[in-house]
Amino acid sequence: MTNQRSASPQHASASASASASAPVTVIGLGPMGLALAETLLEHGHPTTVWNRTPQKADTLVSRGAHRAATVAEAVSASPVTILCLKDYETMYPLLDPVGDALRGRALVNLNSGTPTEAHAAVAWAADRGVGYLDGAIMVPPPLVGHPGSVFLYSGPQDVFDQHRVTLASMGDPRYLGADPGLAVLYNAALLGMMYATMNGFLHATALVGSAGVPAVTFADLALKWFMPSVVDPILTGRAPDLDQGTYPGDAGTMEMNLNALTHITRTSVEQGVHSDQPRLMQAIAEQAITDGHSGENYLAVFEVFKKAAQVAQVP
Numbered sequence: 418m419t420n421q422r423s424a425s426p427q428h429a430s431a432s433a434s435a436s437a438s439a440p441v442t443v444i445g446l447g448p449m450g451l452a453l454a455e456t457l458l459e460h461g462h463p464t465t466v467w468n469r470t471p472q473k474a475d476t477l478v479s480r481g482a483h484r485a486a487t488v489a490e491a492v493s494a495s496p497v498t499i500l501c502l503k504d505y506e507t508m509y510p511l512l513d514p515v516g517d518a519l520r521g522r523a524l525v526n527l528n529s530g531t532p533t534e535a536h537a538a539v540a541w542a543a544d545r546g547v548g549y550l551d552g553a554i555m556v557p558p559p560l561v562g563h564p565g566s567v568f569l570y571s572g573p574q575d576v577f578d579q580h581r582v583t584l585a586s587m588g589d590p591r592y593l594g595a596d597p598g599l600a601v602l603y604n605a606a607l608l609g610m611m612y613a614t615m616n617g618f619l620h621a622t623a624l625v626g627s628a629g630v631p632a633v634t635f636a637d638l639a640l641k642w643f644m645p646s647v648v649d650p651i652l653t654g655r656a657p658d659l660d661q662g663t664y665p666g667d668a669g670t671m672e673m674n675l676n677a678l679t680h681i682t683r684t685s686v687e688q689g690v691h692s693d694q695p696r697l698m699q700a701i702a703e704q705a706i707t708d709g710h711s712g713e714n715y716l717a718v719f720e721v722f723k724k725a726a727q728v729a730q731v732p
């Protein structure tokens with residue numbers, strides 16, 4: 418529904434925004450917004466910026482950016498405005514008063530949040546005749562604009578297509594689909610994977626560190642082991658099993674894996690290292706066994722993750 422409402426106003430701006438040097442506005446100049454605006458300037462886009470704390474734009478202005486005095490002036494300067502604010506809630510008090518200036522233009526919102534917040538933002542934009550694309554930045558500020566820097570987008574495809582050239586100046590734009598919640602959903606999924614992997618590595622390094630092994634020594638062995646022994650054969654090789662829900666236990670069962678997890682917890686306790694993380698993994702494997710997956714391989718834990726947790730949730 419929102420896609421249709423947001424599509425037509427954008428056609429008026431299409432020719433201006435299809436060019437490699439199309440004007441663009443950036444609202445929000447935290448570390449990420451600054452990196453986005455700098456990169457857009459480097460790519461030759463006439464760049465207008467606005468930030469609650471205006472002096473954060475000083476360096477950008479010295480490099481050729483235009484500092485808008487008001488949000489209305491900022492969004493009026495370009496066919497597309499990139500939002501890089503703290504969160505979705507920050508957006509509404511800034512943009513509610515400038516609906517008329519936004520009408521017929523596009524917003525690309527790159528702050529983090531949840532799919533529900535992205536859907537609400539699309540509805541808000543559609544009510545005002547604004548094209549709206551949601552997005553997620555998958556690199557830290559220093560990597561913005563570098564080859565391989567991934568930016569995820571979801572929402573109306575016509576808005577993405579019309580501004581693809583401008584978006585490509587910031588990083589590799591990946592369009593995920595018309596559901597506007599997809600970009601932040603992927604973002605949560607990928608960041609969850611990143612934090613879980615980092616915690617796994619950090620806990621492991623603390624564990625061997627308890628015997629005096631330096632992190633650099635352990636990292637060399639661990640990371641050379643991880644790719645060919647875990648990532649390639651299991652995560653990449655067995656992904657089709659997840660789609661099919663088949664977890665043959667002929668090479669190792671959930672019971673065997675629970676035994677291994679118990680050893681990690683016990684070793685952590687023996688070595689005086691934090692043991693909550695292996696305990697949580699142990700509890701999840703125990704849940705898989707309770708649910709009937711004891712004879713299947715460890716990937717059957719996927720069936721546990723697909724359901725809501727049975728304990729009280731963190732808000």
Ligand SMILES: NC(=O)c1ccc[n+]([C@@H]2O[C@H](COP(=O)([O-])OP(=O)(O)OC[C@H]3O[C@@H](n4cnc5c(N)ncnc54)[C@H](OP(=O)(O)O)[C@@H]3O)[C@@H](O)[C@H]2O)c1
Nearest residue numbers: 445446447448449450469470501502503528529554557558
């Ligand atoms: N930094 C990263 O590594 C990274 C990576 C990927 C995605 N992101 C996402 O990018 C977004 C921006 O992140 P960031 O690192 O640039 O910094 P941030 O601290 O998350 O956001 C700062 C920006 O929000 C503005 N802001 C905060 N509250 C405001 C309010 N009440 N009214 C108006 N403006 C307000 C700040 O203005 P003032 O300058 O006036 O305070 C500043 O422009 C976030 O959603 C973040 O999750 C960041």
